[in-house]
Amino acid sequence: MCELEGDRNKWAEKERNLRGTIKCVLKCDVHKSNPLDPVVLPPADCLVSLLCLEAACKDHSSYRAALRNINSLLKPGGHLVLSGDLGTSFYMVGPKKFSCLPLTEEFLREALSAMSFTVDTVEVVSQADVAQHDICDFSGMYFIVARKN
Numbered sequence: 001m002c003e004l005e006g007d008r009n010k011w012a013e014k015e016r017n018l019r020g021t022i023k024c025v026l027k028c029d030v031h032k033s034n035p036l037d038p039v040v041l042p043p044a045d046c047l048v049s050l051l052c053l054e055a056a057c058k059d060h061s062s063y064r065a066a067l068r069n070i071n072s073l074l075k076p077g078g079h080l081v082l083s084g085d086l087g088t089s090f091y092m093v094g095p096k097k098f099s100c101l102p103l104t105e106e107f108l109r110e111a112l113s114a115m116s117f118t119v120d121t122v123e124v125v126s127q128a129d130v131a132q133h134d135i136c137d138f139s140g141m142y143f144i145v146a147r148k149n
């Protein structure tokens with residue numbers, strides 16, 4: 001078996017395990033004070049949000065409001081894992097163009113601190129170190145782990 005095939009099998013197995021642990025899929029609107037409305041869940045230990053808030057929010061104030069809304073899903077001491085693109089103003093899905101809120105690391109740190117999160121780690125990968133493509137105008141990617149106080 002070649003190395004690539006081994007990696008593929010490993011990822012396929014991880015995906016099977018992940019799918020096996022999903023109990024249900026719910027609709028989510030980060031602009032609602034309870035994003036899962038009408039469903040109410042007990043506060044979670046950990047919340048993962050990937051490439052979502054910058055696509056859903058038109059400006060910094062709606063981003064802060066959305067962050068407050070998803071924060072309500074998390075228990076005190078719980079972790080927020082936030083990841084996405086920096087500096088993106090658009091992304092393509094096939095021929096369709098979607099607008100996106102360009103973010104900076106400084107804004108993200110400040111918005112999380114203002115929400116009383118403790119930012120545990122921030123990793124930024126510059127666009128030059130990620131595979132080149134023309135489906136969005138990102139300048140980099142961010143990976144943040146923050147703790148709710």
Ligand SMILES: C[S@@+](CC[C@H](N)C(=O)[O-])C[C@H]1O[C@@H](n2cnc3c(N)ncnc32)[C@H](O)[C@@H]1O
Nearest residue numbers: 028029030031049050051052053055056057091
């Ligand atoms: C760039 S896509 C990323 C999709 C996926 N998270 C991923 O990483 O591949 C942006 C996503 O944000 C979702 N989205 C847009 N507005 C939203 C909102 N108000 N609440 C929750 N999700 C929203 C879209 O449905 C879309 O799936």
